[in-house]
Amino acid sequence: MITKLRAGYDGDLKAKGKTLQKTQIIAITSGKGGVGKTTIAVNMAIAWQQLGKKVLLIDADLYLGNVDLNLGIRSEKTIADVVKKDLELSEVIIKTPMKIDVLPASSASLDLIESENEILEKLAEKFKRFENSYDYIILDTGAGIALNVLSFLLGSDKIGVVITPDPASITDAYAVIKVVKSVNKNLPVYLIGNMVNHADESDVLFKKMNLMVHKFLDSQIYYGGALLKDDMVARSVKKQRPFILEHPNGLAANAVRGMVRRFMQALTANGFASKNIFERVLETKNTQVEWSH
Numbered sequence: 001m002i003t004k005l006r007a008g009y010d011g012d013l014k015a016k017g018k019t020l021q022k023t024q025i026i027a028i029t030s031g032k033g034g035v036g037k038t039t040i041a042v043n044m045a046i047a048w049q050q051l052g053k054k055v056l057l058i059d060a061d062l063y064l065g066n067v068d069l070n071l072g073i074r075s076e077k078t079i080a081d082v083v084k085k086d087l088e089l090s091e092v093i094i095k096t097p098m099k100i101d102v103l104p105a106s107s108a109s110l111d112l113i114e115s116e117n118e119i120l121e122k123l124a125e126k127f128k129r130f131e132n133s134y135d136y137i138i139l140d141t142g143a144g145i146a147l148n149v150l151s152f153l154l155g156s157d158k159i160g161v162v163i164t165p166d167p168a169s170i171t172d173a174y175a176v177i178k179v180v181k182s183v184n185k186n187l188p189v190y191l192i193g194n195m196v197n198h199a200d201e202s203d204v205l206f207k208k209m210n211l212m213v214h215k216f217l218d219s220q221i222y223y224g225g226a227l228l229k230d231d232m233v234a235r236s237v238k239k240q241r242p243f244i245l246e247h248p249n250g251l252a253a254n255a256v257r258g259m260v261r262r263f264m265q266a267l268t269a270n271g272f273a274s275k276n277i278f279e280r281v282l283e284t285k286n287t288q289v290e291w292s293h
């Protein structure tokens, strides 16, 4: 259980007077693995692109990243090469036929997370050149509350937490929300119900979760939408062809467009202003989390 959390970037949260940043950073995460994060992140990224936005999808699941597989693209270079071989991000970012850009990770990036601030500093520096070239940066994170995942979450403007009706996914999602809200109560969190049998089921899950967040964390969450359990979704993942392109008029595609609309509604409350994603991760990395056993 977490007993105490200290944010190491308090001063920055209070940063004022800067113009509203152009780039919105959205993290898609979950407590439990295998709940549909990558599927949802990929399709949301394309939905934003279809609204005319310039989108970068970052595979922030540094252990088991598979965004490239979901999109049916091949990545020869990854985030790790930017650091190890001193490549420019432009040499690693893939311009996909889906008209979104992708920064791939892979198991090859494994040692990246073991390394020190130096690596994030390098990425932050290189990313400066890209800072304002995107309207949306979507982070497909790993599951759970490992510190490297938490740094990405705390560096985002909005977080989408994916749950399924499976009780373990709900308990684990609460654990993620609890950590995030303990560090930054104002960071907007959207709950996305996946693999539900009907939209009402997702609504009930949301209401229960929001009640707990209200009662125990003195905060609130937003409803991010629902994606039904749908064989077509599973098939499209297998085919490596995002369903929003394969079945643009289907229920699932409409659901994702609804999610994107919801995420665009609330005003961002994070105070990072003009910092890029790796500068943010670097800062939040120093957030101290103490655990009791």
Ligand SMILES: Nc1ncnc2c1ncn2[C@@H]1O[C@H](COP(=O)(O)OP(=O)(O)OP(=O)(O)O)[C@@H](O)[C@H]1O
Residues within 6 Å of the ligand: 030, 032, 033, 034, 035, 036, 037, 038, 039, 040, 061, 064, 142, 143, 194, 195, 196, 227, 228, 229, 230, 231, 233, 234, 235, 237, 238
């Ligand atoms: N709405 C849905 N209906 C049916 N199957 C789904 C749905 N959403 C996801 N799936 C299935 O669940 C599997 C896991 O999805 P996905 O890889 O997106 O999860 P993840 O949360 O990113 O997993 P990981 O934690 O391993 O990164 C996929 O293979 C897909 O077939």
Ligand SMILES: [Mg+2]
Residues within 6 Å of the ligand: 037, 038, 039, 061, 066, 140
């Ligand atoms: Mg995934």
